[in-house]
Amino acid sequence: MPAARPRLLYVTDLAYQARGRRYCDEDVHLTSRLRERFDLALCHPLDAAALMDGFDAVVVRNSGPVLGYQHAYDAFRARALATGARVYNPLTGKADMAGKQYLLDLTAAGFPVIPTVDRAEDLPLLPPAERYVVKPKLGADSLGLRIVPAGRLGALAGDVLVQPCVDFAYEVSFYFVDDDFQYALYAPDPARRWELRPYPATAADLEFARRFIDWNDLGYGIQRVDACRAPDGGLLLVELEDLNPYLSLDALPEEAVDAFVAAFTASLSRFAQETLSTA
Structure with missing residues (x-):
């Protein structure tokens, strides 16, 4: 008998409106190519937790900012972790998948990152600047981002990060x-x-x-x-x-898109095969 084709649940919000980008076009193209190797179904992020059990892997792609459906995303994560569901990208990501804390951690560790603090008492640790970027710790897609003059930093409140505005x-x-x-x-x-x-x-x-x-x-x-x-x-x-990065494939020549799709397909095949081999 022929080997079973892996079953993928592909999570995307085809109706999401992004500034300067068409997320839906990217996912329509990618899923049309992935169907050559996988049995595949698309679903909205609000439906992922309810549908995920019938698939070998769940692929989270252009699902939009989690802030728009935080409760549903938390339920999806909890169910996936409880059932051992295979999620791609894996839910162990330490970067945007987990919020913006990593910018503070990387700053403290001396990585080449825009210096970032989250406490008023740490503002003197930032390089002096005329303007500063203030954004929510759980922000995404520039939601809630503000540019604040240096003289108004003292009025900040809430769960935010502060960075110098880099020219x-x-x-x-x-x-x-x-x-x-x-x-x-x-x-x-x-x-x-x-x-x-x-x-x-x-x-x-x-x-x-x-x-x-x-x-x-x-x-x-x-x-x-x-x-x-x-x-x-x-x-x-x-x-x-590391959660659902938009890929801007429309900015690439055709051969580069083909190379990316080949690499993505190979990675997904290895990932899904691990599920099938332990089933």
């Missing part, structure tokens, strides 16, 4: 499948974050990005390392997205 040259993102680098994209104009072009990553760039991939130690999954080119020429981490 960067551009933002650049490095995309990985498992621990393998796939491609890089950058926004030459800082005012147009999602007008992306392919970026020729240098060895130094990749060494920077791999530090965060190694630190997160996921084993499987898609991760996006977002960085900015600081005034001194170095890179600083802006965000490590």
Whole structure:
């Protein structure tokens, strides 16, 4: 008999409206390609906990900011952990999957990250700046982000992070499948974050990005390392997205998209096969 095809539950919010991006197009394309190797069904994130038991693996992709359905996401995580369900990306992620605490942890550990604090008494630890970025610890997709003049920092309240507003040259993102680098994209104009072009990553760039991939130690999954080119020429981490990173595949040439899909499919095949071999 032919080997059973792995069954994937692909979690996506096809109706989510993102600024400058069409999440639905990306997932329609990816699922059309994945169907060549998997038995696959799509579901909204609100339905994932109820449907996940019938599948070999649950793939969380463009499901939108968790803030929009925090209770349902918490229930999904709890059920997956309780039943041993295989979730891709694995739920052990230490970066955006778990909130923004990692920015504080990486700052304290001396990683090349935009300096970040969350307590008023720690504000003197930040480099002096005219403006500061203030964002919720559980924020995503720039929700709740504010730019605050230095003189108004004392009025801050709530569960927020504070960073100096860096006058960067551009933002650049490095995309990985498992621990393998796939491609890089950058926004030459800082005012147009999602007008992306392919970026020729240098060895130094990749060494920077791999530090965060190694630190997160996921084993499987898609991760996006977002960085900015600081005034001194170095890179600083802006965000490590390990839950549902948008991939901006429409900014890539066709051969690069094909290479990414091949790497993603191979990773998912290995991941799902581990489930089948222990069933």
